[in-house]
Amino acid sequence: MPFCFPADPTPATLGYTQNPLDRMSEQRVDDTWRDQLAWNDTARFIVLIGDKVVIDRRNATVLLEARVAGRLGVGPHVDSSTTKPGQEIFLGLAGAEPGPHLREHINGRAARFAGLSSFDAEAVPALGLDVIDLRSLVLTAAVPADEAGSTAQARALYNWHLSHPFCAKCGNPSQMSQGGYRRDCPACSAQHFPRTDPVVIMGIIDPAQNRVLLGRQARFIPGMYSCLAGFLEPGETIEDAVRRETWEEAGIRVGRVGYHSSQPWPFPASLMIGCIGEALTTEIVPDQAELEDCRWFSRAEAIQMLNGTHPDGLSSPKPLAIAHHLLKAFIEMT
Amino acid sequence: MPFCFPADPTPATLGYTQNPLDRMSEQRVDDTWRDQLAWNDTARFIVLIGDKVVIDRRNATVLLEARVAGRLGVGPHVDSSTTKPGQEIFLGLAGAEPGPHLREHINGRAARFAGLSSFDAEAVPALGLDVIDLRSLVLTAAVPADEAGSTAQARALYNWHLSHPFCAKCGNPSQMSQGGYRRDCPACSAQHFPRTDPVVIMGIIDPAQNRVLLGRQARFIPGMYSCLAGFLEPGETIEDAVRRETWEEAGIRVGRVGYHSSQPWPFPASLMIGCIGEALTTEIVPDQAELEDCRWFSRAEAIQMLNGTHPDGLSSPKPLAIAHHLLKAFIEMT
Numbered sequence: 001m002p003f004c005f006p007a008d009p010t011p012a013t014l015g016y017t018q019n020p021l022d023r024m025s026e027q028r029v030d031d032t033w034r035d036q037l038a039w040n041d042t043a044r045f046i047v048l049i050g051d052k053v054v055i056d057r058r059n060a061t062v063l064l065e066a067r068v069a070g071r072l073g074v075g076p077h078v079d080s081s082t083t084k085p086g087q088e089i090f091l092g093l094a095g096a097e098p099g100p101h102l103r104e105h106i107n108g109r110a111a112r113f114a115g116l117s118s119f120d121a122e123a124v125p126a127l128g129l130d131v132i133d134l135r136s137l138v139l140t141a142a143v144p145a146d147e148a149g150s151t152a153q154a155r156a157l158y159n160w161h162l163s164h165p166f167c168a169k170c171g172n173p174s175q176m177s178q179g180g181y182r183r184d185c186p187a188c189s190a191q192h193f194p195r196t197d198p199v200v201i202m203g204i205i206d207p208a209q210n211r212v213l214l215g216r217q218a219r220f221i222p223g224m225y226s227c228l229a230g231f232l233e234p235g236e237t238i239e240d241a242v243r244r245e246t247w248e249e250a251g252i253r254v255g256r257v258g259y260h261s262s263q264p265w266p267f268p269a270s271l272m273i274g275c276i277g278e279a280l281t282t283e284i285v286p287d288q289a290e291l292e293d294c295r296w297f298s299r300a301e302a303i304q305m306l307n308g309t310h311p312d313g314l315s316s317p318k319p320l321a322i323a324h325h326l327l328k329a330f331i332e333m334t
Numbered sequence: 335m336p337f338c339f340p341a342d343p344t345p346a347t348l349g350y351t352q353n354p355l356d357r358m359s360e361q362r363v364d365d366t367w368r369d370q371l372a373w374n375d376t377a378r379f380i381v382l383i384g385d386k387v388v389i390d391r392r393n394a395t396v397l398l399e400a401r402v403a404g405r406l407g408v409g410p411h412v413d414s415s416t417t418k419p420g421q422e423i424f425l426g427l428a429g430a431e432p433g434p435h436l437r438e439h440i441n442g443r444a445a446r447f448a449g450l451s452s453f454d455a456e457a458v459p460a461l462g463l464d465v466i467d468l469r470s471l472v473l474t475a476a477v478p479a480d481e482a483g484s485t486a487q488a489r490a491l492y493n494w495h496l497s498h499p500f501c502a503k504c505g506n507p508s509q510m511s512q513g514g515y516r517r518d519c520p521a522c523s524a525q526h527f528p529r530t531d532p533v534v535i536m537g538i539i540d541p542a543q544n545r546v547l548l549g550r551q552a553r554f555i556p557g558m559y560s561c562l563a564g565f566l567e568p569g570e571t572i573e574d575a576v577r578r579e580t581w582e583e584a585g586i587r588v589g590r591v592g593y594h595s596s597q598p599w600p601f602p603a604s605l606m607i608g609c610i611g612e613a614l615t616t617e618i619v620p621d622q623a624e625l626e627d628c629r630w631f632s633r634a635e636a637i638q639m640l641n642g643t644h645p646d647g648l649s650s651p652k653p654l655a656i657a658h659h660l661l662k663a664f665i666e667m668t
Binding site: 009010016017019020022023025026091149150152153154156157160163164165166167168169170171172173181192193194195196197198231232233234235236237238239240244247248256257259261262263264266269271273287289 | 343344350351353354356357359360425483484486487488490491494497498499500501502503504505506507515526527528529530531532565566567568569570571572573574578581582590591593595596597598600603605607621623
């Protein structure tokens with residue numbers, strides 16, 4: 001049978017997926033080149049403080065000029081006599097059209113960096129700025145979607161640096177290198193690369209009865225149901241991970257599995273892989289350690305949950321989350 | 335537009351993808367339960383030595399009885415007075431039909447474990463056994479496909495344990511736990527989970543001229559061309575990773591991207607994510623640091639390469655590799 005392209009490209013409302021930077025991965029390992037970019041007037045800095053990001057609400061942006069970032073301890077304008085400068089990560093060059101394929105040429109495109117600041121979040125408003133968590137950044141459309149994507153890129157990388165300060169091979173302290181995309185161990189020369197954990201998340205459908213399988217965890221907001229999900233394990237295909245997780249969490253056997261879309265999820269460093277799967281059995285045996293409830297929902301109910309009109313007040317995740325789009329795909333299936 | 339299922343399930347010849355064990359992930363954390371299984375007569379052990387696996391050629395299997403594995407220093411029958419027993423990993427329960435969804439009940443299904451042996455590979459033939467590398471295991475169909483899948487699962491997990499003996503959070507030695515699916519740090523209580531690195535690999539097609547983009551690295555066997563590939567980075571969707579890698583390695587812009595299939599690749603611990611992408615530009619600017627050559631190939635040439643009948647002796651990867659199946663998908667596209 002011939003290959004078929006997915007019906008849809010990545011949904012535009014899916015959080016953190018719009019990140020069209022040219023990452024210049026060959027060039028970014030060059031410290032001098034990066035320094036030069038950072039000093040350029042067009043450079044912009046995303047400043048993270050704890051789990052949050054600094055936002056300029058007046059201009060609806062997280063992209064700060066070097067002069068502003070410098071006051072938060074990030075970028076080339078940091079006064080190193082009073083503030084200890086952070087280690088900036090190079091995110092990439094902005095601009096829809098990267099121009100000719102000459103890696104040494106930046107065509108006047110603006111560079112984006114990220115920095116981790118130890119500035120007191122409560123003192124940020126005094127600078128005319130604010131802080132916001134990464135979910136609200138997308139939920140409230142506080143900044144353009146591509147800035148949320150760049151912020152997720154920065155957050156995932158710093159989550160990795162912060163949780164991996166030591167060399168897992170020899171136990172000595174390791175150091176950030178390559179513009180933030182590697183950690184090197186001076187003691188044993190090991191090189192460590194950022195970690196991204198694949199997670200499968202699936203809309204499991206019962207084609208005969210036109211139903212979808214959703215569950216709720218105790219930590220969810222009241223009334224919300226979502227798709228089942230779990231980490232892919234070593235030695236598994238994406239399809240097998242979907243089948244295993246559905247079996248473990250709901251006792252349902254799954255046959256055919258189809259890929260839908262993917263999403264970077266920086267909490268702390270996942271790749272969400274969204275799939276649709278067809279159930280071969282229908283009797284649910286929920287894993288009570290993981291799920292508070294797990295049920296089949298009719299298409300009519302799924303539509304009500306997406307629209308916020310369910311008579312019992314049940315709801316489903318927002319468009320930020322891949323589960324929302326898997327539910328939509330189920331609803332639109334013929 | 336409605337969701338469409340992929341044309342094909344995972345191709346059966348794709349290496350390491352047939353691994354239908356019931357992993358019993360909730361139960362496997364129970365040391366007593368695992369011990370009991372290991373002592374059961376139906377238990378089987380996969381024994382890894384260095385980069386290779388021990389094979390019983392007469393029975394075309396890597397699944398060894400406990401008594402045999404014990405002589406290699408693996409499993410419950412190890413004589414701990416002479417050999418230091420390794421730390422076994424629980425792979426799962428074999429058997430096509432897992433029976434009722436009762437986690438405490440194994441229904442007489444055989445448990446599979448893996449162990450890392452420090453036995454001298456050269457002394458293995460004296461036991462009537464042999465060692466084989468994981469590629470040859472699949473290339474020569476030396477064992478059933480499901481055993482190759484289980485071997486890849488074991489290899490990926492041990493690759494992780496061996497390269498992560500220390501806690502990346504605090505630098506102290508960590509310890510294997512949970513049947514091989516976690517490492518715990520006694521010093522700082524951090525828990526570490528096995529790492530699986532998503533890699534995108536793509537058949538990039540030029541629809542207007544019916545061509546496919548292939549490259550060759552200097553390390554390839556002479557005449558072989560394959561699909562471009564690279565690690566997915568933090569903050570990327572699968573589709574964006576395909577576009578970025580193709581841009582970086584070949585200077586080609588890619589539009590529409592479709593998922594094809596996935597594959598566990600235990601060298602050392604990757605998840606290969608195979609995609610088809612449509613080129614928006616055609617002029618190749620190869621990354622000479624990565625590729626020795628990069629070219630467009632017509633459908634006729636691609637067929638010759640797959641069949642081994644190319645007039646210049648050019649070839650493409652074997653069915654073991656996902657690139658083979660992406661090429662086939664291109665050939666079969668209408």
